[in-house]
Amino acid sequence: MATLFPLETLDPARFDAPRILKKLASSSRRLAELKGVAASIPNQSILINTLGLQEAKDSSAIENIVTTHDELFKDDVDPEAFANPAAKEVLRYRQALRVGFEQVRSTGLLTSNHIIEIQRELERNNAGFRKLPGTALKDGAGRTVYTPPQEPEEIVALMRDLERFMNDPAVFDVDPLIKMALMHHQFESIHPFYDGNGRTGRILNVLYLVKEGLLDIPVLYLSQHIVQNKGDYYRLLQTVRDEDTWEEWVLYMLEAVEVTAQQTIQTVQAIHGALMDYKHRIRDEHKFYSQDLINNLFTHPYTKIDFVQRDLNVSRLTATRYLDALAASGFVEKQKIGRSNYYVNLALTRILLSQGE
Numbered sequence: 001m002a003t004l005f006p007l008e009t010l011d012p013a014r015f016d017a018p019r020i021l022k023k024l025a026s027s028s029r030r031l032a033e034l035k036g037v038a039a040s041i042p043n044q045s046i047l048i049n050t051l052g053l054q055e056a057k058d059s060s061a062i063e064n065i066v067t068t069h070d071e072l073f074k075d076d077v078d079p080e081a082f083a084n085p086a087a088k089e090v091l092r093y094r095q096a097l098r099v100g101f102e103q104v105r106s107t108g109l110l111t112s113n114h115i116i117e118i119q120r121e122l123e124r125n126n127a128g129f130r131k132l133p134g135t136a137l138k139d140g141a142g143r144t145v146y147t148p149p150q151e152p153e154e155i156v157a158l159m160r161d162l163e164r165f166m167n168d169p170a171v172f173d174v175d176p177l178i179k180m181a182l183m184h185h186q187f188e189s190i191h192p193f194y195d196g197n198g199r200t201g202r203i204l205n206v207l208y209l210v211k212e213g214l215l216d217i218p219v220l221y222l223s224q225h226i227v228q229n230k231g232d233y234y235r236l237l238q239t240v241r242d243e244d245t246w247e248e249w250v251l252y253m254l255e256a257v258e259v260t261a262q263q264t265i266q267t268v269q270a271i272h273g274a275l276m277d278y279k280h281r282i283r284d285e286h287k288f289y290s291q292d293l294i295n296n297l298f299t300h301p302y303t304k305i306d307f308v309q310r311d312l313n314v315s316r317l318t319a320t321r322y323l324d325a326l327a328a329s330g331f332v333e334k335q336k337i338g339r340s341n342y343y344v345n346l347a348l349t350r351i352l353l354s355q356g357e
Contacts, residue, residue, distance in 0.1 A: 006161035027258035034261040046298045055221030056093035073302040096121035112159045122196045129192045148191035176212040181253035225256040274347035
């Protein structure tokens with residue numbers, strides 16, 4: 001079992017290497033650009049909801065929890081009607097992300113108690129930090145490659161150190177993007193929970209960036225990059241433990257930030273373009289146009305009569321009339337599943353599908 005030390009025992013000067021500083025500069029620029037582009041969407045819940053779904057899907061796929069966009073969107077619109085266990089587990093990820101975002105926004109902190117609440121929302125249990133030994137990480141052949149701390153007291157102490165590292169800038173004076181890379185590795189190495197460590201750790205990445213003011217809302221999700229470079233991700237996690245290759249790990253994470261920020265900028269711009277197109281055309285073609293209607297159509301890839309009733313404060317008959325008119329005009333596609341009708345935002349789902357499968 002490798003001994004874990006608090007991150008502040010590292011020498012910050014290690015990360016002043018020219019290649020790290022060069023990558024840090026380019027990834028920071030791209031992240032700042034994403035922050036500005038995200039602000040172009042007036043209703044921020046649109047991005048939190050739609051991009052949060054995409055991240056939930058990709059992050060869960062790393063843990064072999066696989067679902068399709070269609071299953072996910074259906075379960076999002078009507079969780080009672082669809083009994084897809086994988087989709088429900090993915091949607092819990094998005095809810096856990098929301099819980100964490102509200103905590104960071106209200107307190108300005110990222111604490112151990114917040115992390116426990118995020119994991120509780122993910123796993124729907126109250127187990128908290130591990131209290132029993134026996135947890136080990138294995139490779140694809142079933143060989144143990146790493147044994148995390150086993151004693152409950154050590155786990156609590158290491159998480160206390162990590163909490164201080166995340167919240168006290170004086171503890172370790174490096175750029176927040178480097179700190180994010182370091183804290184992600186440390187959290188995954190502590191492996192404090194029985195289940196949900198990987199997904200909780202990936203939620204912490206974006207929440208830390210929000211806490212540090214590098215983003216206003218959680219829209220930078222690294223899971224798709226990790227899915228596409230999964231072998232490197234696990235290899236580098238382990239070589240840090242075996243060979244102290246922190247610099248290579250930091251470079252990997254900075255590259256993930258830069259690539260993901262660029263992809264997310266393109267997605268947000270596409271959503272903004274589709275939203276403005278719908279806004280202008282619906283306003284020209286239909287007297288019932290309202291900003292609340294646009295918000296509804298772009299917050300839910302699949303919407304339904306109940307949602308329009310609630311969001312626009314209209315009768316069921318009126319909501320049905322609006323959606324059927326939009327379907328006739330080609331803005332949404334009406335689908336009947338069981339006894340219910342769903343209305344698919346064609347432009348939005350096209351954008352989201354192009355980012356995934």
